[in-house]
Amino acid sequence: MATTATPTTNANWLTEPEQAAWRAFIYTSKLVTAELERGMAQHGLSGTDYGVLVSLSEAPGRRMRMSELSQSMLLEKSRLSHQITRMERSGLVRRESCADDRRGQYAVLTEQGWETIQRVAPHHVALVRAIFIDRLTPAQLATLTELFEPLHTMMREACPKEAEACGDTEEC
Numbered sequence: 001m002a003t004t005a006t007p008t009t010n011a012n013w014l015t016e017p018e019q020a021a022w023r024a025f026i027y028t029s030k031l032v033t034a035e036l037e038r039g040m041a042q043h044g045l046s047g048t049d050y051g052v053l054v055s056l057s058e059a060p061g062r063r064m065r066m067s068e069l070s071q072s073m074l075l076e077k078s079r080l081s082h083q084i085t086r087m088e089r090s091g092l093v094r095r096e097s098c099a100d101d102r103r104g105q106y107a108v109l110t111e112q113g114w115e116t117i118q119r120v121a122p123h124h125v126a127l128v129r130a131i132f133i134d135r136l137t138p139a140q141l142a143t144l145t146e147l148f149e150p151l152h153t154m155m156r157e158a159c160p161k162e163a164e165a166c167g168d169t170e171e172c
Contacts, residue, residue: 039123039124042123043116050120052084055069063109065107066095067104091110092116093110094110
């Protein structure tokens with residue numbers, strides 16, 4: 001459940017070390033995301049395009065139900081639908097109806113989408129290494145994993161399954 005802080009004199013303000021940690025996390029997250037977006041733009045993709053391609057390339061049969069893809073991508077169903085429409089126009093994915101659920105649809109990776117992910121993935125990995133992995137020691141990477149995996153798990157569990165997508169709703 002989202003809470004909205006109201007400025008008061010009774011606020012539990014962040015200490016200087018807490019503020020420094022929070023700002024370092026936020027600013028670094030934004031810079032990493034911006035670098036990844038720039039890197040994908042060089043290949044005619046957005047970061048979300050790449051995320052969809054990765055998810056579908058790793059899924060059995062290179063296809064996922066739209067609702068499952070929505071949750072895995074942290075996108076509202078309507079945003080994912082628009083995303084898939086754009087990617088269909090580019091020939092990267094297609095939609096298929098679910099045989100067992102008339103309302104359900106699958107997002108399916110096309111051959112062009114498969115070729116695209118195979119071509120772009122090495123560049124993406126090199127970029128991730130250059131802007132993140134190679135700048136940290138193995139111990140620092142282990143610490144980040146130790147810190148963020150439980151936080152990620154707790155936040156995901158707090159999201160109601162029926163929410164359109166955690167991260168795009170006010171419920172999470």
